[in-house]
Amino acid sequence: xxxxxxxxxxxxxxxxxxxxxxxxxxxxxxxxxxxxxxxxxxxxxxxxxxxxxxxxxxxxxxxxxxxxxxxxxxxxxxxxxxxxxxxxxxxxxxxxxxxxxxxxxxxxxxxxxxxxxxxxxxxxxxxxxxxxxxxxxxxxxxxxxxxxxxxxxxxxxxxxxxxxxxxxxxxxxxxxxxxxxxxxxxxxxxxxxxxxxxxxxxxxxxxxxxxxxxxxxxxxxxxxxxxxxxxxxxxxxxxxxxxxxxxxxxxxxxxxxxxxxxxxxxx
Amino acid sequence: xxxxxxxxxxxxxxxxxxxxxxxxxxxxxxxxxxxxxxxxxxxxxxxxxxxxxxxxxxxxxxxxxxxxxxxxxxxxxxxxxxxxxxxxxxxxxxxxxxxxxxxxxxxxxxxxxxxxxxxxxxxxxx
Numbered sequence: 202x203x204x205x206x207x208x209x210x211x212x213x214x215x216x217x218x219x220x221x222x223x224x225x226x227x228x229x230x231x232x233x234x235x236x237x238x239x240x241x242x243x244x245x246x247x248x249x250x251x252x253x254x255x256x257x258x259x260x261x262x263x264x265x266x267x268x269x270x271x272x273x274x275x276x277x278x279x280x281x282x283x284x285x286x287x288x289x290x291x292x293x294x295x296x297x298x299x300x301x302x303x304x305x306x307x308x309x310x311x312x313x314x315x316x317x318x319x320x321x322x323x324x325x326x327x328x329x330x331x332x333x334x335x336x337x338x339x340x341x342x343x344x345x346x347x348x349x350x351x352x353x354x355x356x357x358x359x360x361x362x363x364x365x366x367x368x369x370x371x372x373x374x375x376x377x378x379x380x381x382x383x384x385x386x387x388x389x390x391x392x393x394x395x396x397x398x399x400x401x402x403x404x405x406x407x408x409x410x411x412x413x414x415x416x417x418x419x420x421x422x423x424x425x426x427x428x429x430x431x432x433x434x435x436x437x438x439x440x441x442x443x444x445x446x447x448x449x450x451x452x453x454x455x456x457x458x459x460x461x462x463x464x465x466x467x468x
Numbered sequence: 469x470x471x472x473x474x475x476x477x478x479x480x481x482x483x484x485x486x487x488x489x490x491x492x493x494x495x496x497x498x499x500x501x502x503x504x505x506x507x508x509x510x511x512x513x514x515x516x517x518x519x520x521x522x523x524x525x526x527x528x529x530x531x532x533x534x535x536x537x538x539x540x541x542x543x544x545x546x547x548x549x550x551x552x553x554x555x556x557x558x559x560x561x562x563x564x565x566x567x568x569x570x571x572x573x574x575x576x577x578x579x580x581x582x583x584x585x586x587x588x589x590x591x592x593x594x
Contacts, residue, residue, distance in 0.1 A: 306479060463569065
């Protein structure tokens with residue numbers, strides 16, 4: 202039921218204040234008719250009061266309908282994709298984020314491939330150097346026989362050559378690793394686009410909600426929203442990596458905090 | 469020493485596998501979810517489990533609880549390596565019987581220290 206409280210100029214718009222004045226005039230006339238015992242007259246006045254109220258409502262509903270239509274159209278253009286696009290912008294956002302996952306996966310794999318290829322090269326260099334060094338020490342201590350020395354002579358030559366080629370291999374791996382970090386730039390650009398998209402969706406939803414709120418005010422129909430019950434399924438909800446750990450009291454900021462927490466509880 | 473590494477991101481499994489190899493543990497297997505890990509543990513004679521928390525099928529915390537509830541597996545040493553950093557979660561894992569909790573991002577030194585500590589305690593209790 203419409204109460205006088207709901208009829209304020211914000212809801213009724215320009216005609217609102219006039220509306221109230223008109224209604225008041227007619228209401229006073231109605232009371233007069235009733236006091237005179239003029240039932241048909243009173244009936245007709247009531248009819249006209251209803252009509253005046255209805256006209257006002259129709260005008261406002263018309264305005265709101267247009268407003269709602271506009272908000273929905275904007276939403277579709279920004280979010281669901283206009284007729285020219287093949288896919289909605291939300292699907293677009295999902296594709297972009299999938300792209301980021303794939304890109305970072307590939308870069309990580311490539312980097313680790315380079316590292317895993319480099320490790321045996323370094324290990325071999327290290328162990329050969331160690332063996333040669335031990336023999337060289339023997340030479341220094343004059344513990345080496347002439348034919349052993351001839352052998353060492355050749356092994357050192359080989360080792361120096363190996364060091365040269367190992368350096369070249371490792372340099373190449375390092376360069377590849379450096380280049381594989383390009384994912385940051387590419388994924389950063391894509392993520393920025395998604396942030397923009399999400400912002401647009403949020404703006405459109407706010408528009409829709411604003412218009413829906415006006416409809417509710419006009420009709421006096423407020424949807425019964427029960428207190429939102431958080432799903433009790435899990436008491437502790439996993440949140441993934443913490444972005445602003447220092448701003449939250451219920452989150453630890455690093456391994457040291459974890460260790461402190463556990464030992465304070467006796468674990 | 470047979471170790472099972474469980475994480476839904478192959479990148480992380482590879483990192484942990486390499487770190488374990490550096491520490492001398494070369495006998496490692498992998499699973500991408502708690503649901504695939506549990507049967508592997510039940511059939512596989514593993515000595516150590518390293519698991520993430522957030523996984524789409526069966527989460528790490530549920531895997532932990534399932535292992536502790538299994539008569540054959542209940543004493544398996546378990547290390548959680550995860551991005552989950554809420555106090556409630558750490559406490560829940562500890563109460564469910566996890567042997568160590570490492571938060572991501574982590575260093576090789578931290579991983580080494582936690583693994584060594586777990587095995588020290590296992591040895592001491594035997």
